[in-house]
Amino acid sequence: MILTSLAIDQQQFETRTGWAIKPQGACKGDSCIPLPAEIRNGDGSLNAPVLAQRLGMPLIHDADNNLWALGPETGITGRALTSAEAPQLVLPDLDGKPFDIASLRGQKVLLTTWASWCGCRADNPIWAELRERLHPKGLEIVTIAMDTAGADTARPWIEAGNPRHPALIDAGHIVGELFGVVNVPNGIWIDENGMIVRPPEPSWPGRTPVTEMELDDLEDWDTIDEVTQKHAEILREVKKMRFETDLYLQMLEDWVEKGAASQYVLSADEVIARSQPRSPALAEAAARFELGQHLHLNGNHAAAVTHWREAHRLQPLNWTYKRQAWSFEDASDLDANRVYEGNMLNDLKALGGENYYPKIEV
Template structure:
């Protein structure tokens, strides 16, 4: 998230604001981290993935553009703040940033309304059920029912095995390193499945 601060500073006088959303269960850790980084844009914590569901996030980092009237003018798509992970992500961050600057500074969108709709990823029944199971799991965990929590979190992964926000989001809850062996196993499975996710693929090198 800190990598978005320079872009926020650059465009804020044009009426643009970055709103960061952390899909984390540990609200206190996010608050501490955001305070240490001295971010000047809002940082929200979406423990139950409500915004992820509303805007169709299945992988992070990602962005959605919303205009001053509350309309989506660019649907969910991978968006890197810089190129430090380009070798892994294969995404050139400058492409997305330049499109964003053009929209904010000149009012020029790269997608019309029809293209926005056609590039939105709508959830199927299994994905909807997976999100419900994860939400129930988080609630049970808050109430101290670890067995029930783990059951529903695993069921969410079974129903949506390629959803990064669910599979990778669950890793810390199971005491797993979100950048550890299980993560790279998941990445391999995702690549073998054809890298399902956002159709726009803005800035992809491959």
């Protein structure tokens, strides 16, 4: 949450974070944290340093730009999710019209994330086809572009699918902060009552064009002039990636048919436990990334880089942070850039393509 002063409007805080300020304290789900009297300023606003300390939220100050970022809480569960109750999420569509995920209450909802800098951008037409098949059975699919570059960058990929489902733009990577998404594509299941029944995990609509690439003859590609050695290297790593496309579709269809009786539905405790870890350092990474995003969108890219570099250091396995930042530099995924220490090719080789997407924990 970006602040221009240390006095926070209560309604804005509650809307942005999902915490409710009540007489008994700050509450989210079943958790309530008592708050001291000094939580209120004289004008009724909330005292940011006191609130941050009580909820274990990092409060990062950018003195040069007179900004603060209040990051997500860390002291309740130590995970990205404090509660299995889906947090409030309102994002714009391509035309800038806000869409509230809560408006879908009464339906099963799949939130699935993607980005223009990910090969999963080509999955949009397939998600649109799948939605038309499963929507009559009670499922709504919501695609979310985690793209700081905004609607203009995402537009051609969305329009390629001509979707009738909500197709939203998350320029601030809010889904990452609220749900713990660290890579794309990731899917989140929300039931008819607004409860998360599966936290973020790799998601595919049964197939993906990335897996249909001709990767079997890479050894021969080395001799083709148009394919550089670096192209061959990164494609070898892509070939190692784990794409559990059939399994994910099977799981999704089972949930649509059986609802709460599906073997793939998790309890609230399991949902929280399977969400991403969130230590103070990882929460600070979220705050740093948001500061960078805000500065970049307001024309101060140089200042944004400082915070993005720190976010990468604090959470090196958050690919949404890294790939988003890299996308703004004058370099491809294959080349080093002058701003950041890593790039897609080198970081993927260091990690190993087989580790890029974790195995789905059934």
